[in-house]
Amino acid sequence: MTRRRRCVLGCAIAIVLLPVLLWSCAPLILGQIAGASRHAPEEMERGLSPAARALFDRAYAGLDSQRLLDVHTHVAGLGANGSGCSVNPEMLTWAHPWKRAQFLVYAHAARITDLERGDEQFAERLRALVASNPRHGRHGLLAFDRHYRADGTIDEARTEMHVPNDWVFTLAARDPELFVPVCSVHPYRKDALQELERCAAKGAKLCKWLPNAMGIDPMDPKCDAFYAKAAELGVALLSHSGDEHAVDAEGAQDLGNPLRLRRALEHGATVVLAHCATLGEGVDLDDPSSQRVPNFELFLRLMGEERWKGRLFGEISAVVLANRATSVVGTLLERTDLHARLVNGSDYPLPAIRVVWSARRFANDGYLTDEEARALEELYDYNPLVFDFVLKRTLKHPKTGARFADDVFLVKRELGY
Ligand SMILES: [Zn+2]
Structure with missing residues (x-):
């Protein structure tokens, strides 16, 4: 066989075999990326080494678990069981390889093995992670509204996922000792005020926005009536701040600028800035001639404004992810003056995606x-939610020795819990 023919034959075999190889290795690859926890969470109680057990005990010491609250826990699904949930159809086809891959990673992390039962499987796995922890507190389950156009009509093509308010009310009602409902109402909806009223009447104390993905400009005067209604009902806004990479938000990152939420505060609303705006840069709206500055800096500026005390909070979900510098956490640990105004969140299922930690x-x-890092890895192998909590409780500023105060992890009167 000539060299050329050998080369052609080799290429042909590779072309045939590569997809087969990729297909057969897919579970392995997914396992590496999103394969949190080799052990069942129920095994943690008797499986932990003394060092991991000691770290776990120390993390929960002095905290009343009845008062522990994680305000940022996602649920999702495909609506197969009548939950009403949906994802963008682009996530279900390889015609959009990036979105498809992202979907598979999330589904694997949430332990969805059967799309026909995906909504329930997601909820069952989450329930097992929370309920198996003898020191668990409650988790705020997030609804997720659709993308709306400025005229109040739904933009299905730009809706990344949808989790109806009624699905989180259903799940929270099943396990009220584990979950509280967090509604999501887009302010441009024609029925926005009525829907917010309905959710408040059913017990929602927080309303989730992801401006970058949902197409909300918090500075738009269209939001003013919503802010006034939220203030009247005692529902706080849990709004994403900073750049957003978990869902597609191309071209809309400026909507995550934390300074845009100042308008909500001016109209009386209570605001929780998710992730403390720890990703990306935003225009300094107080000085538009200036350069873009880190959103985190804008977050700290807003938190520093005296008049919002008691109505403005920061939320620390995802701040420990590998896409943030450790110094960002360092700043939050060091700023003990802010701790009474910080709240905890896990952003589940992100903690269950191995490669982001x-x-x-x-x-x-x-x-x-x-030793602590090793013990944390061990906890991760049982329960990524416990890992997230214990990691945040254990982190210590290398110079000042400051840790996150207990207050960060407990319910806040100002948020109605
Ligand atoms: Zn989130």
């Missing part, structure tokens, strides 16, 4: 000891 880098930068 690293306890090791916090050890390398002096926020954890090597």
Whole structure:
């Protein structure tokens, strides 16, 4: 056989075999990316080493679990059981490989094995993670509204996912000792005020927005009536702040500028800035001639404004992800003056995606000891939600020694819990 023919034959075999190889390795690849926790969460109680057990105990010491609250826990699904949930159809086809891959990673992390039962499987896995922890508190389950156009009509093509308010009310009602409902109402909806009233009457104390993905400009005067209604009903806005990478938000990152929420505060609403705006840069709206500055800096500026105390909070979900510098967490640990105004969130299922986490880098930068990092890895193998909590409770500023105060993890009177 000539060299050329051997080469052609080799290429042909590779073309045939590569997809077969990829297909057969897919579970392995997904397992590496999103394969949190080799052990069942129920096994944690008897499986932990003494070091991991000690770290777990220390993390929960002095905290009344009845008062623990995680305000940022997602549920999702495809609506197969009448939940009303849906995802963008582009996530279900390889014609959109990036979205498809993203969907598979999330589904794997949430332990969805059968799309026909996906909504229930997502909820069952989450329930097992929370209920198996003897020190669990409650988790705010997030509804997720559709993308609306400025004229109040639904834009299905730009809706990344939809989780109806009634689905989180159903799940929270099943397990009220584990879950509280967090509604999601787009302010441009024609029935926005009525829907917010309905949700408040059913017990929602928080309303989730993701401006970048839902197409909400918090500075738009169209939101003013919504702000006034939220204030009247005692429903706080849990609004994403900073850039957003978990769902597609191309061209809309400026909507995540935390300064845009100042308008909500001016109209009387209570605001919780999710992720403390720890990703991306935004235009300094107080000085439009200036350069773009880190959104985190704008977050700290807003938090520093005296008049919003008691109505403006920061939320620390995802701040420990590997796409943020450890120094961002360092600043939050160091700013003990802000801790009474910070709340905890896990942004589940993100903690269940293995590759976005690293306890090791916090050890390398002096926020954890090597033993603590090892014990955290062990906890991760049982329960990614416990890992997220214990990690945040254990992190210590390398210079000042400051940790997140207990207050960060407990219910806040100002938020109605
Ligand atoms: Zn989230």
